[in-house]
Amino acid sequence: MAQAVRLAPKATVVPPRFEAYAEASAGVFAILESVTPLVEPLSLDEAFLDVTASRALHGDAGGIARKLRTQIADRLHLAASAGIAEVKFAAKIASDLAKPNGQLEVPVGGTRAFLAPLPVSRLWGVGPKTEGVLHGLGLRTIGAIAECEPAWLEGRLGSAGPTLWELSRGIDPRLVIPERQAKSIGAEDTFERDRDDTEGLETSIHAQALRVGQRLRLAGLRARSVQLKLKLSDFTLLTRSTTLDRPTDDGQALYRIVRELLGRTPLERPVRLTGVSAHDLVGPEEPQLALFAPPKPRATPLNAALDAIQKKFGSTAVTTADLAGSDLAADDEIRRKMGASRLIKPRSP
């Protein structure tokens, strides 16, 4: 947006409508799941489908893709593209090449030939850095990688070498996995202007810790470790993390820890972004390994009450004193998931 506004100073800037995208996404996934339960979301608007067992009922893969795309167009008025292949990442590339609003099928047994002329950057796991390394080795196409000795590639790229070699030959053993448990949950915000006042930074990570805590409770998870993230004015990234004595889903507990981490992190520059994330997530049913039963956390009933209030009246209905009136407490995603229908501003801190 910064770039766009610079180029077109008079442009009208329209805020994103995350709720609308989520609603459309749910509609698309409902259509996809009418064909097979083996739907693996890749993002809000992309998914892998394993239709191996669906063909007897729904016809061949190409026909299934056409049918799904027609339904998406008819019911949701959205364009959709599809890639069909024997392995996941080839299907993904085929769908990228079919955009917009097309579909591309890689013939059975033809994966390696399909990939060979494509640039190395098309491979999953090859970003700008790895692309530079590969170009330095004289490798520009996926076919060129396929011709290499995997051991030679390993010497130059580490363990990524043999993996890229396999992919270049169309070997991709990854299965379509419908439900995947989150491995981390985080919240981060870039400031309007860089700042270095402790109070402002603490307010920011407080709001983020509370958002993370709420999302943990929504997912029925607790965190065993917490990470503080700071991006400085020169874009250098700092992370500080701690492992907890006991897993928690309490935002205030997360905040106490990241505030401590912030306190012992000397900052040489103003801060551009702060972030808080929860890692090593465990479910609520995790067996208790402590020798003595731990005391029931005091925060649990409080959080349940706060969650209920926010579900009913919106995410800004009740918050901590330092966040009152600040827009940092709002989290559209939480509001959407909880189904809150209206927003009530606090009348006084």
Add this chain to the structure above:
DNA sequence: TCTGGGGTCCTAGGACCC
């Protein structure tokens, strides 16, 4: 190309344990 927010996976050193 002056860089948002949500993630995943990997590496590497050091502390610590047997």
Add this chain to the structure above:
DNA sequence: TCTGGGGTCCTAGGACCC
């Protein structure tokens, strides 16, 4: 107190993806 080999866990950083 030192030595050696095998291992886990914790922490920080980086590449990559949508």
